[in-house]
Amino acid sequence: MRFFDRLAERIDAVDSVVSVGLDPDPDRLPESVADADLPRFQFNRRIIDATHEHAACYKPNAAFYEGPDGWAALEETIAYAHGKGVPVLLDAKRGDIGNTARQYASALDPDGLDADAITVNPYLGRDSLEPFLQREDNGVFVLGRTSNPGGADLQDLELATGEPLYERVAALADLWNDNDNVGLVVGATNLDELQSIREAVPDLPFLVPGVGAQGGDAEAAVEHGLVEWDGPEASGLDVGLVNSSRGIIFAGEEARGDADAYFGAAGQAARQLAARLEQFR
Numbered sequence: 001m002r003f004f005d006r007l008a009e010r011i012d013a014v015d016s017v018v019s020v021g022l023d024p025d026p027d028r029l030p031e032s033v034a035d036a037d038l039p040r041f042q043f044n045r046r047i048i049d050a051t052h053e054h055a056a057c058y059k060p061n062a063a064f065y066e067g068p069d070g071w072a073a074l075e076e077t078i079a080y081a082h083g084k085g086v087p088v089l090l091d092a093k094r095g096d097i098g099n100t101a102r103q104y105a106s107a108l109d110p111d112g113l114d115a116d117a118i119t120v121n122p123y124l125g126r127d128s129l130e131p132f133l134q135r136e137d138n139g140v141f142v143l144g145r146t147s148n149p150g151g152a153d154l155q156d157l158e159l160a161t162g163e164p165l166y167e168r169v170a171a172l173a174d175l176w177n178d179n180d181n182v183g184l185v186v187g188a189t190n191l192d193e194l195q196s197i198r199e200a201v202p203d204l205p206f207l208v209p210g211v212g213a214q215g216g217d218a219e220a221a222v223e224h225g226l227v228e229w230d231g232p233e234a235s236g237l238d239v240g241l242v243n244s245s246r247g248i249i250f251a252g253e254e255a256r257g258d259a260d261a262y263f264g265a266a267g268q269a270a271r272q273l274a275a276r277l278e279q280f281r
């Protein structure tokens with residue numbers, strides 16, 4: 001089944017468009033997991049237990065799995081999320097020349113990390129993304145307009161045609177969508193850009209990061225991020241994702257010494273965000 005069909009069904013089943021970001025910063029892990037084998041996985045396991053009923057997907061950011069045992073923690077995390085029936089979007093922001101890109105894309109293989117979808121960087125052009133785009137059952141989220149302040153440095157540059165570069169990227173992503181597997185990453189912190197990209201590409205689902213810790217606009221994220229899915233299996237359902245990472249996984253930080261309270265707070269934060277976003281759907 002294609003990624004966006006699976007995602008639309010998941011969103012429908014849990015009434016949530018929340019992507020829970022699994023970014024287990026080693027400096028912020030509570031004592032209850034810090035001394036365990038694979039602490040990052042043990043942390044994620046507890047987070048997944050607490051949040052899965054409100055999660056449309058999990059988004060582990062590959063940066064947080066660098067270093068010894070990082071890949072093992074990521075592999076275990078993805079398998080554990082799948083065990084709860086939740087798709088996984090690997091946030092790796094890949095993009096490189098063809099033979100390198102093919103290796104990066106193996107993260108989507110069932111005998112690789114088995115991620116359901118991945119984020120990619122469009123700046124090396126179509127051929128660098130081909131190994132991802134060809135995988136009909138996997139989602140490919142192209143960075144459109146990022147949420148960080150420096151995103152403007154390049155992405156807002158005006159082209160000779162008068163359009164900003166991010167709009168050209170969005171149009172290209174639409175063009176690359178032969179397999180109905182392309183989405184766009186557009187931050188919730190830049191409302192004008194969010195709106196204008198939605199107008200430029202009315203049919204692509206967005207991953208909208210930046211709500212929560214970065215202070216982005218949840219209502220605009222839902223209004224512009226979701227589209228009615230017109231796929232072969234889950235047609236007519238909403239599809240799109242609004243991500244929060246630190247705002248959910250570290251919501252219990254004041255209860256660091258009490259594991260149940262700590263992870264309970266993450267569950268509550270995921271539930272509250274899901275309910276808040278549902279108001280705007």
Ligand SMILES: O=C(O)c1cc(=O)[nH]c(=O)n1[C@@H]1O[C@H](COP(=O)(O)O)[C@@H](O)[C@H]1O
Nearest residue numbers: 061091119146147187209213214244245246
């Ligand atoms: O691709 C992303 O997910 C992404 C794109 C973007 O423009 N901004 C952005 O914050 N992200 C990621 O989304 C997550 C946001 O984390 P929080 O700010 O903790 O919610 C991190 O993993 C970021 O790397």
